[in-house]
Amino acid sequence: xxxxxxxxxEKIEIYLDGKPVPVPAGIxxxxxxxxxxxxxxxxxxxxxxxxxxxxxxxxxxxxxxEIDGLANQPACQVEVQxxxxxxxQCGAGELAS
Amino acid sequence: xxTVYDTIIVGGGLVGAALACGxxxxxxxxxxxxxxxxxFRASRGNFGLVxxxxxxxxxxxxxxxxxxxxxxxxxxxxxxRETTGIDFGFRQNGGYDFCLDQVEWVARSEEMSLVQQHxxxxxxxxxxxxxxxxxxxxxxxxxxxxxxxxxxxxHVNPLYLLRALHQRMQKLGCRYYPNQRVISTRPKNGSFIxxxxxxxxxxxxxxxxxxxxxxxxxxxxxxxxxxxPIRGQLLITERVESFLPCASLPVRQTMEGTLQIGNSxxxxxxxxxxxxxxxxxxxxRAVRIFPHLSGVRLVRAWGALRxxxxxxxxxxxxxxxxxxxxxxxxxxxVTLTSLHAGVVADWVCDDAIDALIAEFSAxxxxxxxxxxxx
Numbered sequence: 001x002x003x004x005x006x007x008x009x010e011k012i013e014i015y016l017d018g019k020p021v022p023v024p025a026g027i028x029x030x031x032x033x034x035x036x037x038x039x040x041x042x043x044x045x046x047x048x049x050x051x052x053x054x055x056x057x058x059x060x061x062x063x064x065x066e067i068d069g070l071a072n073q074p075a076c077q078v079e080v081q082x083x084x085x086x087x088x089q090c091g092a093g094e095l096a097s
Numbered sequence: 098x099x100t101v102y103d104t105i106i107v108g109g110g111l112v113g114a115a116l117a118c119g120x121x122x123x124x125x126x127x128x129x130x131x132x133x134x135x136x137f138r139a140s141r142g143n144f145g146l147v148x149x150x151x152x153x154x155x156x157x158x159x160x161x162x163x164x165x166x167x168x169x170x171x172x173x174x175x176x177x178r179e180t181t182g183i184d185f186g187f188r189q190n191g192g193y194d195f196c197l198d199q200v201e202w203v204a205r206s207e208e209m210s211l212v213q214q215h216x217x218x219x220x221x222x223x224x225x226x227x228x229x230x231x232x233x234x235x236x237x238x239x240x241x242x243x244x245x246x247x248x249x250x251x252h253v254n255p256l257y258l259l260r261a262l263h264q265r266m267q268k269l270g271c272r273y274y275p276n277q278r279v280i281s282t283r284p285k286n287g288s289f290i291x292x293x294x295x296x297x298x299x300x301x302x303x304x305x306x307x308x309x310x311x312x313x314x315x316x317x318x319x320x321x322x323x324x325x326p327i328r329g330q331l332l333i334t335e336r337v338e339s340f341l342p343c344a345s346l347p348v349r350q351t352m353e354g355t356l357q358i359g360n361s362x363x364x365x366x367x368x369x370x371x372x373x374x375x376x377x378x379x380x381x382r383a384v385r386i387f388p389h390l391s392g393v394r395l396v397r398a399w400g401a402l403r404x405x406x407x408x409x410x411x412x413x414x415x416x417x418x419x420x421x422x423x424x425x426x427x428x429x430x431v432t433l434t435s436l437h438a439g440v441v442a443d444w445v446c447d448d449a450i451d452a453l454i455a456e457f458s459a460x461x462x463x464x465x466x467x468x469x470x471x
Contacts, residue, residue, distance in 0.1 A: 094337075
C-alpha cells in the first residue's frame, strides 16, 4: 500500500511482536508499521476495535504501541532503532511489574 | 415571558437536573435555568463516587440520608439507563479507602463505627489489615497499613450521568435554558420572577440548585445559605490494564481502564487551577499505595471547586418568608442523585413535611441555634 520516495537507504532490524524484521533507518515506528503492512497496530481498550497510525504528527494518539517494554508510546513520534522491540497492544497497555 | 411554570430550577448541574427529572416525572411543568460553560461547575469536574463510607459521622441524619441514597441507587440507575439508553457505568460492588498508616486507620475505624451506629446497623463495613487487603488486591504495597471497605459504595462516569439526566429531563418536558446569568430572583404575588442576562421567567415555585452561587441568589428570597468553595485537584492517567475490582479512594479505575487520582482539599477561594505541588503529592500517594504505577503517565489534570457548607453536610432549605422558595446545596451530587430525583422531588412538589429532610434546614447555622450543635 505504501511506497518510499527515497530508495537505497540503510536497513536496520527491529523486533515486531518478537520477530526480527528489516526496516529503513531514520523513519518513525509508525511509518515502519505502515510499510510492513503490520495493521492494525493496536486494539482499543474497551471495544477492541482496530486502530492504525492516522495523523502521523503526534496529536491523535491512534498509533499507541508498546516500545521496549513501555506501553502507549506514540509510534509516529519515535524513530526506529536497531534492536528495538515493538509490540502491538491488544487493549490497555500492560503495567510493568 | 408568558409561560408561568410550576417550578423553576436555577442550576442544571447534577443536583438541578436530577431534581428536574423528579419533579417533571410528577407531571409538573419545569424550567431549568442554567449558567455558562465557563462557570464553576462541580458536576463537570468531580470524582464520580457513590460513597457512603464516613459520611455523617458527626451528623446522624446525614449518615442515614447517604445510606438511603445508596440503597435507592440500583433502581434509580436501572430506570435512568432504560429510559435514556445511556450506560453511565454505574457499578455498586463495594469501595476501598486506603489508609497509609495506623493513625489514618484508627481514625477511619472510629468514623465508620459512628456511621454504623447512626444508621442503626444498616451501614456495614470492614476494616482490613495489609494481609487481607493484599489478598483482595495483590498490587497494594506492603507499606500500606490497611483499608476500610464497604459493600454500599460504588462509582459512575459522572459526565455520562449528567448527560443522561439532561436527556431524561428534556424527554419529560422540562424546558432547558442554558447560558443564563441570573441577575435576580424576586418574589411577586405568590410567584417568583427570575431575571437573567437575556430573559425573564415566572413560576409558582423556585428551587436554587446553583452550587456556589446559591448564597447570592438565596439572599433575595430571605434565605441564608452559607456555602464556600473547597478545591479538589484530579489527575487522569493513560489507560492501563484493569487491576482494581471496584471503587476506591484516592485512586479509582474507570471501566475504560483510566486511573483517576484525587481527594485533595484546599481552601483557596474561587480558583480552580492546578498546582504542581498538589499534583506531585497526589501522584506520590498513589504510587505509595500501588508501586507498580510508578511508570504510568499522566495525561490530564484539573481542579474543581466543591460546594461546601460550614459543617460539610447538605442543605435542604425551605424559605420561611416566601412559601415555594427552596435551596439545595451539597457536595455529594453523585451519591445523592437517587434521592434528588425521588424523595426530594416529592418534598418540593407536595410541600410536604419530611422529618428527615427537615434536619438539613439551613436554620442550623442561625446564630441562635449554633450552640445546639457542634
